[in-house]
Amino acid sequence: MTGNLPFEALSVETLATRLGTNEALCAKIGKDASAWKVREVGDGNLNLVFIVEGASGGAIVKQALPYVRLVGDSWPLPLKRSFFEYHALTRQEARAPGSVPEIYYFDEVQALIIMEYLAPPHIILRRALIDGRRLPNIARDIGLFMARTLFRGSDLSMVTKERKADLALFADNVELCDITENLVFSDPYFDAKMNRHTSPQLDGLVAELRADRDLKVEAQRLKHMFAANAETLLHGDLHSGSIMVTDQETRMIDPEFAFYGPMAFDVGMLLANFWMSFFSQRGHEQNGRRDAMRAYLLGVTAETWAVFRAEFSLLWRTERTGMLYQKSLFEDQGDRLGAEQALDNVLHQIWDDLLGFAGIEVHRRILGLAHNADFETIADEDLRASCEAKALKFGRHIAVNRRQIHSIDEVNNLAALIEQENSI
Amino acid sequence: MTGNLPFEALSVETLATRLGTNEALCAKIGKDASAWKVREVGDGNLNLVFIVEGASGGAIVKQALPYVRLVGDSWPLPLKRSFFEYHALTRQEARAPGSVPEIYYFDEVQALIIMEYLAPPHIILRRALIDGRRLPNIARDIGLFMARTLFRGSDLSMVTKERKADLALFADNVELCDITENLVFSDPYFDAKMNRHTSPQLDGLVAELRADRDLKVEAQRLKHMFAANAETLLHGDLHSGSIMVTDQETRMIDPEFAFYGPMAFDVGMLLANFWMSFFSQRGHEQNGRRDAMRAYLLGVTAETWAVFRAEFSLLWRTERTGMLYQKSLFEDQGDRLGAEQALDNVLHQIWDDLLGFAGIEVHRRILGLAHNADFETIADEDLRASCEAKALKFGRHIAVNRRQIHSIDEVNNLAALIEQENSI
Numbered sequence: 001m002t003g004n005l006p007f008e009a010l011s012v013e014t015l016a017t018r019l020g021t022n023e024a025l026c027a028k029i030g031k032d033a034s035a036w037k038v039r040e041v042g043d044g045n046l047n048l049v050f051i052v053e054g055a056s057g058g059a060i061v062k063q064a065l066p067y068v069r070l071v072g073d074s075w076p077l078p079l080k081r082s083f084f085e086y087h088a089l090t091r092q093e094a095r096a097p098g099s100v101p102e103i104y105y106f107d108e109v110q111a112l113i114i115m116e117y118l119a120p121p122h123i124i125l126r127r128a129l130i131d132g133r134r135l136p137n138i139a140r141d142i143g144l145f146m147a148r149t150l151f152r153g154s155d156l157s158m159v160t161k162e163r164k165a166d167l168a169l170f171a172d173n174v175e176l177c178d179i180t181e182n183l184v185f186s187d188p189y190f191d192a193k194m195n196r197h198t199s200p201q202l203d204g205l206v207a208e209l210r211a212d213r214d215l216k217v218e219a220q221r222l223k224h225m226f227a228a229n230a231e232t233l234l235h236g237d238l239h240s241g242s243i244m245v246t247d248q249e250t251r252m253i254d255p256e257f258a259f260y261g262p263m264a265f266d267v268g269m270l271l272a273n274f275w276m277s278f279f280s281q282r283g284h285e286q287n288g289r290r291d292a293m294r295a296y297l298l299g300v301t302a303e304t305w306a307v308f309r310a311e312f313s314l315l316w317r318t319e320r321t322g323m324l325y326q327k328s329l330f331e332d333q334g335d336r337l338g339a340e341q342a343l344d345n346v347l348h349q350i351w352d353d354l355l356g357f358a359g360i361e362v363h364r365r366i367l368g369l370a371h372n373a374d375f376e377t378i379a380d381e382d383l384r385a386s387c388e389a390k391a392l393k394f395g396r397h398i399a400v401n402r403r404q405i406h407s408i409d410e411v412n413n414l415a416a417l418i419e420q421e422n423s424i
Numbered sequence: 425m426t427g428n429l430p431f432e433a434l435s436v437e438t439l440a441t442r443l444g445t446n447e448a449l450c451a452k453i454g455k456d457a458s459a460w461k462v463r464e465v466g467d468g469n470l471n472l473v474f475i476v477e478g479a480s481g482g483a484i485v486k487q488a489l490p491y492v493r494l495v496g497d498s499w500p501l502p503l504k505r506s507f508f509e510y511h512a513l514t515r516q517e518a519r520a521p522g523s524v525p526e527i528y529y530f531d532e533v534q535a536l537i538i539m540e541y542l543a544p545p546h547i548i549l550r551r552a553l554i555d556g557r558r559l560p561n562i563a564r565d566i567g568l569f570m571a572r573t574l575f576r577g578s579d580l581s582m583v584t585k586e587r588k589a590d591l592a593l594f595a596d597n598v599e600l601c602d603i604t605e606n607l608v609f610s611d612p613y614f615d616a617k618m619n620r621h622t623s624p625q626l627d628g629l630v631a632e633l634r635a636d637r638d639l640k641v642e643a644q645r646l647k648h649m650f651a652a653n654a655e656t657l658l659h660g661d662l663h664s665g666s667i668m669v670t671d672q673e674t675r676m677i678d679p680e681f682a683f684y685g686p687m688a689f690d691v692g693m694l695l696a697n698f699w700m701s702f703f704s705q706r707g708h709e710q711n712g713r714r715d716a717m718r719a720y721l722l723g724v725t726a727e728t729w730a731v732f733r734a735e736f737s738l739l740w741r742t743e744r745t746g747m748l749y750q751k752s753l754f755e756d757q758g759d760r761l762g763a764e765q766a767l768d769n770v771l772h773q774i775w776d777d778l779l780g781f782a783g784i785e786v787h788r789r790i791l792g793l794a795h796n797a798d799f800e801t802i803a804d805e806d807l808r809a810s811c812e813a814k815a816l817k818f819g820r821h822i823a824v825n826r827r828q829i830h831s832i833d834e835v836n837n838l839a840a841l842i843e844q845e846n847s848i
Binding site for chain 2: 001089154159161164165167169170171172174177178181182186189190192210211214216217220221223224226228229230231282322323325326328329330332335336338341342345346
C-alpha cells in the first residue's frame with residue numbers, strides 16, 4: 001500500500017494483499033502474506049480493528065472510517081482522527097513509557113495505524129471487571145499513567161512554545177471534541193434524538209434529572225471548562241473500555257479523542273467508570289455475591305487517586321521546569337512551602353473538577369447514545385434499571401455537590417450507601 | 425512597496441518613497457506623495473508608528489520591528505505580531521463595530537498596517553486621565569467593547585469549529601504571550617533582571633511582597649489560568665495607553681497581544697489601570713486638588729463593570745447561539761431561570777478572576793519592566809513612591825482576597841480607604 005492511493009477501507013479479504021509489502025508489518029509478523037490470518041475485531045463505536053497473525057507474530061491494524069461505525073454513514077467523521085491518535089500515542093509513550101501499545105507504522109492517507117497486538121491473556125478492562133476479576137495493578141498503573149501524561153503535557157513541564165504549537169495541532173481534532181461536547185455534556189439532559197435509556201423503569205428519574213436546574217447548569221459549566229481550559233494533552237476517552245489488562249500489565253489504547261483540555265477530565269472519566277462498574281456488580285451476581293468485588297472497586301478508586309496524587313506531587317517537586325509556578329519564585333527563594341501550597345491548590349482544583357466530570361460521565365453512559373457493557377450486559381431489565389438508577393443518583397450528587405466533598409473516602413461511602421438502598 | 429521585497433523598517437525619510445504608490449493610502453490622503461508630511465510618534469514599547477498627512481487627509485502607518493523597541497535588538501520579537509494585530513482588529517470591528525480604527529491596508533511581509541488616523545482632539549486615555557480630564561463616555565464605550573468582543577469571540581456565540589481554528593491561529597502569537605506570562609505574572613515577584621522600582625522608598629515593601637507566599641501562589645494560579653483557559657479572543661493589552669478618546673468617542677488600539685485567554689483578563693487589566701490612575705492623582709495636584717477626579721475614576725470603574733454586566737447579560741439572553749449553555753437545555757424547556765442561574769455563575773467567575781488579574785497588573789506596572797506614565801510623570805520621588813505604595817497594597821489585597829470580595833463598591837471603598845492613609 002502506498003501513500004499515493006486514495007483512502008479505501010480495508011477488509012478481512014483485502015488486508016493481506018494491500019499490506020503484504022508493508023515492511024514494518026512483514027518484519028513483525030512474517031513476510032509470507034498468504035499465510036497471514038486476519039480477523040476483524042472492532043467492538044468500539046468508531047473504527048475497523050484487525051488482528052493479523054503471521055508466521056512470526058501478530059499485529060493490530062486499526063483503520064478509521066469516514067463515518068461513525070456505531071451509527072453508519074449518516075454520521076460522517078473525518079479520517080484525520082487517526083492522525084491525532086497516532087500523535088497522542090507517540091506523546092504518551094514518551095511521557096509514560098510502556099503504557100501504550102508500540103507503534104509499527106502510520107499511514108495518514110489510509111488513516112491506518114499498525115501497532116502491537118496485545119494478545120490474550122490481555123483483555124479489555126471493562127470485560128474483566130464485568131467478569132468479577134480483581135486486577136492487582138490497575139490502580140497503580142493508571143494512576144501513574146495519568147499523572148505522567150497530564151503533568152508532562154502541560155506548562156508545568158513543557159516549553160510553552162512547544163505546548164502552544166501542539167495545542168494548535170490538536171485544536172483541529174474538532175469533530176471528536178464535538179462528540180464529547182454534545183454526547184457527554186448536553187444530550188443526556190434533554191430529549192436529544194440519539195438518547196436512549198432503560199424504559200419505562202427509568203422514565204421518572206430521567207424526567208427528574210432533565211428538570212434539575214442545578215445539574216444542568218453544572219454540566220454546562222463543566223462543558224465550558226472542557227472546551228476552554230486547554231491545560232494539557234488529554235487521552236480524551238479514558239474509560240475502562242480503553243484499557244487492556246493482564247494480571248501484570250496495563251496498557252491504555254484508543255486516544256483518538258486526544259486534545260488539550262482540563263487535567264481533571266481524564267481522571268474523572270476514568271474514576272466514573274470504576275464507580276459504574278461498582279453499581280453494575282449487583283446485576284452480575286448469578287454465580288455468587290460480588291461483595292469482595294465491590295470492595296475491590298472502591299479500593300481501586302481510592303488507590304488510583306492516591307497514586308495519581310503521589311506521582312503528580314513527585315513530578316511537581318522534581319520536574320517542574322515549565323513556566324508555571326517557576327522555581328525562581330519558590331524553591332530558589334528558599335520557599336519550599338510556597339511550592340507545596342501551590343501544589344495543594346492545583347491538586348484541589350483537579351479534585352473539585354474531576355468529581356464533576358465523573359458525575360456527568362455516569363449520566364451519559366446511562367442516558368445518552370453510548371452505553372456501557374457493565375450495565376448493558378445485565379439482561380434483566382428491572383435489575384439493570386435498579387443498578388442504573390443508583391448510579392444516576394450518585395452521579396447527580398457528586399456533580400452538583402463537588403465543592404463540598406473533600407475526600408475519595410467520602411465519595412466511596414456515599415457510593416456504598418446508595419448501592420445498599422433497596423428501591424430505585 | 426510590494427509584498428516581494430524583504431522586510432525593511434520604514435523611516436520618516438523613506439516612507440513617502442516606499443508607500444507613494446500604495447493605492448489604499450493614496451486614496452485616503454492624496455496621491456502626491458511629495459507633499460506628504462511624515463512624523464514618527466511611536467511612544468509605546470514595541471513598534472514604529474508614523475502619522476502621514478497628505479492633501480486630502482491623514483493615516484497611521486504602524487510597523488513592527490524585529491525586536492522590542494523599548495529594549496533594543498538584544499530582545500528579538502517576531503514581526504508576525506503585526507499579523508495578529510491585523511486579525512484582531514478585523515474581529516473586533518466585526519464584533520464591536522466602530523470601536524477600533526478603520527484598517528486601510530495590511531502587508532504581512534513588511535509587518536505593516538495602514539489605518540485610520542485618530543487626529544486631535546483624540547488623545548491617549550492615560551494622558552487625559554493624568555491631565556485630570558473627566559471623559560463622559562469611556563465607561564460605557566469600554567464596557568460595551570469588552571462585553572461584545574469577549575462574548576462574541578467565545579463558544580457562547582461562535583461556531584465551535586471556527587473558534588478552534590481561530591484559537592489555533594492565535595496560538596502562534598507565543599512570543600507576545602510569553603512577554604505577558606513573564607513580565608506580568610512572574611518577574612515582579614522575584615529579583616528579575618529587568619525589574620525596576622522607585623528606590624529606596626519602596627525597597628521594604630518590595631521585599632515584603634516578594635516574600636508574600638499567598639500573593640506569589642495567587643499570581644501563579646492566575647498565570648496558569650491566563651496560559652490555559654482559552655475562553656475567548658482577548659485584546660490582550662487593554663490598558664489606558666491602548667485607548668484613544670475624545671469627549672465623545674472611544675477607540676481601542678494596539679491589540680497585538682491578542683490571543684485566546686480568559687475573559688476576565690481584559691476586564692481586570694482595564695480596571696486596574698483606572699485604579700492606578702486613581703492612586704496616582706495625589707501626585708498630580710500641583711494645580712489643585714483632584715478630589716473630583718478621584719471620585720470620577722471610582723465611578724468609572726463601577727460604571728464600566730455595570731455596563732459590561734448589562735451588555736453581557738443582554739447578549740446572553742439574545743445571542744447565545746454557541747454550544748455552551750445551549751437554549752435546548754434551558755429556554756427551550758421553559759427554564760429561563762436555569763439560563764439566568766448559569767449567567768450568574770459565568771459573571772461571578774469573571775468577577776472573581778478579574779480582581780486577581782487587576783491586582784497583578786497593578787504590581788507589574790510598579791515593580792516590573794513596563795511602568796505607567798500615571799506614576800512615572802510624578803517627578804517628586806517620595807510623592808510617587810507614596811502613590812505607588814498604596815497601589816501595591818491595594819493590588820495585593822484584591823488579588824489574594826478576591827473570592828471574599830463581592831461588589832465593585834467594596835473594592836472602591838477599599839481603594840478610598842487606602843488612598844487616604846498617610847504613610848506608605
